[in-house]
Amino acid sequence: MPRPTIKDIAIRLNINPSTVSRALRGHPDVSARLRESIREVADKLGYRPNHMAINLRRGNSHTIGLIIPEISPFFFPSVIRAVEEVTHEKGYNLLILHSNDSIDREIENAEICANMGVDGVLVSLSRQSHDIEHFQELEASGTPIVFFDKVLPGSIAHKVVIPGEQASRMAVEKLWKDQPSASRILGIFGDPRMSITDDRIKGFRNKLSELGYALGEPDIVFASNAEEAGGLFREQWQGNNRPTAVFAMSDEILAGIMQTIYESKIRIPEELYVISISDGELPGYLPFRIPYIRTSGYGLGKAAALLLLQLIMKMPLLPDTHFLDVELVQ
């Protein structure tokens, strides 16, 4: 037998469905006596409101869309956990859309959000995204959007990001303090198409130049994944101008170079000083302590979700970029 509806309750009591609806949602236009009988029958029948009907009527699905470019072991799981926590707290459901770093998938996902009538969208852009016009339709229909982590620089939108430039500067500062004699510093960065890469390079480069360190040509290398990072690092290490210190832009990069470090039995920090930007998980698995600038995927997800909820609640907030706190660990 199918699920009981409001109509079933109404028939049972010889009243109108509208009255049942009102009673169930506590509308004062229903007498206490009748409301009680309705509640009773509803309980006995095991009535549960049909969200699809409610969604259609209300024009929104009480759901938050989360569009992310990847689900790597680090970072995004924390983001998902934080977003889930915040949105569930407020009774929202979470629709996960994975763009797999593809602009086509991202466009598709934006459309799904529009068609599904999500109440708000959280977006971390794919590597291929060089504009955000595919979010125009959502924007136009009044659906709040918060971009986080991988955002489009210069865009006028609500953004929550990690202060990449600052994080890099902090890392360089720490490196410089610990290894004033560092003769060659290598910076390994992620995909140069991502804005976060730009930010982190800027901090790295500027801080070093302020400290009077002249960057040579191959002192900044790009890797689009962990393996590439490992390969590039190996090249440098086996070359005739070994780095004495290495800066990893992210956990993925750090993971990539660890293999080479183990294989070549490089002693940390005696032979090589390693510093990274990390969310703190990976450094905990390593056999030596390395300093890192802590960026929290959890914190980022939480901040972005909270901001989105405020926008959904019609808080009059101007588009702005919010920076999370970062800290030096160890």
Add this chain to the structure above:
Amino acid sequence: MPRPTIKDIAIRLNINPSTVSRALRGHPDVSARLRESIREVADKLGYRPNHMAINLRRGNSHTIGLIIPEISPFFFPSVIRAVEEVTHEKGYNLLILHSNDSIDREIENAEICANMGVDGVLVSLSRQSHDIEHFQELEASGTPIVFFDKVLPGSIAHKVVIPGEQASRMAVEKLWKDQPSASRILGIFGDPRMSITDDRIKGFRNKLSELGYALGEPDIVFASNAEEAGGLFREQWQGNNRPTAVFAMSDEILAGIMQTIYESKIRIPEELYVISISDGELPGYLPFRIPYIRTSGYGLGKAAALLLLQLIMKMPLLPDTHFLDVELVQ
């Protein structure tokens, strides 16, 4: 201005909405000429079908619910990725429900699935779940359910699991081969309330006894998280009956004992033989190679999702338990 609807197109062309609907979905009862004009107008207006209306009409939301107990850095991200991949391929959306190892949240999530009209549900049970009657309503309404990983033993349901007993046996076999002289073997397991813990203990215990190894009393310990595992291992290591080999039931356990291994500068495998059940990510970050039985969260998610899709497609499959392949790595 609001999104254009089928009605808007109909008015534009002085025809009936039903004709527009039929034309747009290629029903043969509409002449080619009219169909073309309708398509044109739809394009010009930027028409997109409203999924909320479609869902209500069809009685399902073209969505898969994924209920998981936790979002730790290992395992579940791979599961999510696999499920997303498979379901997206078939045009389904993915609703993530996080039970946070709480039975109440799990019940709540099951209700959400019912209310939202999901087409199918993928469930990994929480530690507190000792029955699955809260999925009865979904089952009764004809919504297919596939349980995976953390399942209820003995239940009649579609299940996809890792052969935990077999995995443990393989690990013990390998351990025994590599360290025939192992004088004391320590097994560290997860929460004893989980069925997967039972399975893995069974394999561990049985295989060892078959090999003629007599387990002492504190040779099997339980840890509900990584920190606890680390603490328990430390105790054993600092006691006067050090283990010479340790078996970690999962990545989480392995992660927990690594800290102690580093701190005590234990040489692997000379001083301590380590073997684990793992999805392969964590062992790659360690400074030494350890053998492990590879269990794939990705494979598990994929198999479970594929099975669920078959059930949704009304494949007449009897409730059964499917075991994934596991292999010894290194």
Add this chain to the structure above:
DNA sequence: AACGGTTTCGCAACCGTTTGTTGTGTACAA
């Protein structure tokens, strides 16, 4: 008894789409 005000509930439309049924017009065969 007539009045105004309030409480309480029914009626019907609506959200956007789908679909069974009915109706119209045309073409073709008898």
Add this chain to the structure above:
DNA sequence: TTGTACACAACAAACGGTTGCGAAACCGTT
């Protein structure tokens, strides 16, 4: 010319719940 088959499109109900409006019933007041 009548009958029949078919192509095409309109009508209306339905999915389940919500809500503006109106109406009946009841209250106390004069």
